[in-house]
Amino acid sequence: MVSHRRSSQRGPTTLASVTVLSAALATAAAALSAAPASADPSSGAGGGSTGREGAAARVGKLYEEAERATEQYNGASARTKELRDEVSALQDRTARTQARVNGMRARLGALAAAQYRSGGIDPTVRLMLSERPESYLEKAAALDRLSGTQAHELHRLQAATRELEQQRHEAARKLAELEASRTEVARHKKDVQRKLATARRLLNALPAQAREAYDRASRSDGRDEYIPDLTGIVPGSGRAEAAVSAVRAAVGAPYAWGSTGPSSFDCSGLTQWAYAQAGISLPRTSQAQRGAGAQVPLSQARPGDLVIYRSDASHVGMYVGNGQVVHAPYPGARVRYDPVDMMPVAAVTRP
Structure with missing residues (x-):
């Protein structure tokens, strides 16, 4: 059983509502409250500190919404x-079926031409006109075989034509589905860009002191460089060990929505990339990664397990041992270590 180290500042009643970003925003809000109200262009009617805290909270909410939209985009x-x-x-x-149909039609055309050249004369009349009745009987037998071959070719052509039409119908349906999917990609992309642009505008509206405090808080006071003690931590398998090594090597890389590395990542892009280095193919989204293996209790988490966050499974990190995960948090932050209980855990999946 793994002993998950918890911060003494996180009580059981508040754990479910605390996220990485909201914790950072709380730090920012405390620092922002010292700034004069008159200097804050984002202040509401209720006062400067409230306005600044509201702006910071709104940024955090926008980043969370952008992450959901990012996973939908992915x-x-x-x-x-x-x-x-x-x-x-x-x-x-x-195309292959069409070529086969064309070949069948060409062969049937040749058979029809041969039959036409032999004449459509009634066998009895032909027998009467024939100088050698036995010779005619041989030709008649050949004509019967020719007709049988033609009938067989006609049946094959009919089946191939039906197959061709079915394939054309399926291709047309898939093309329509592809176009709809492309439209959906564009819509989610615009949604992400809009939310991030709004968050950036809110941050830029803060005075310099408030902005600097937010930037410090969003970096979790240097957590980008924080390296926990993982001495003696052994993953459950060789592939899990390779994935953990890869994800730890990515610490410090910037967050970039829609990115799967190797120089930048979003949350599910990071875990997908890390497991790809171990020879395991994971689905692209955090929701799909939730079902990409066996579910285990958080208390039994082992290094390499995927920790899925929020009820909608919109965030994922990799457990690396000693109560820590590595994850790509949100725009402006870098891949880093954080406590496994940094936000509500929805599931733990062992690929």
Whole structure:
């Protein structure tokens, strides 16, 4: 059983409502309250400190919403890629079937021409006109075989034509689905960009002192450089060990929404990349990664396990031992270590 080290500042009643960013914002709010109200352009009617705290809280909310939109964007992007591959494969199959149909039609045309050249004369009349009745009987037998071959080719052509039409219909349906998925990707991308731009405007509206305090808080007072003591921590498998080594090597890389490394990451992009270094393919989104393995209790978490956060599974980190996870937190922050209980845990998945 793993002993998860908890910060003494996190009580059981507040743990469920505390996130990495909100903890940082609390620090920022305390620092901001010292600034004069008149210097704060974001102040509301209730006072400068309240206005600053409200702006900081709004930034945190926007970052959380942007992360949800980012995971939706990631999911739509992954689906678009799958559909693009499926459409390409369908188009290849359709082209091969079309070539087969064309070949069948050419062979049937040759058979029809041969039959026409032999004449459509009634066998009895032909027998009467034939100088050698036995020779005619041989030709008649050949004509019967020719008709049988033609009938067989016609059946094959009919089946191939039906297959071709089905493939064309399926390709058209997939193309429409692909276009809808592309539209969804564009919509989620705009949503992320809009939320991040709004957050940036709110931050820029703060006075210099308040902005500096927020920046310090968002870096968790140097947690980017914090390295916990993981001496003696042993992952449950060789692949988990490789994934943990990869994710720890990524500490310090910047957060970038929609990115899967190797120089920048969003939350699910980081865990997907880390496990790819171990030869394991994970789904693209935190929601899908939740189901990418066996579910285990948090108390039994081992290094390499994926820790899924929030009820909507919109954030993910990797447990590395000693009560710590490595994750890509939010825009403006870098990949870092944080306590496993930094925000509400929805699930722990062991790939």
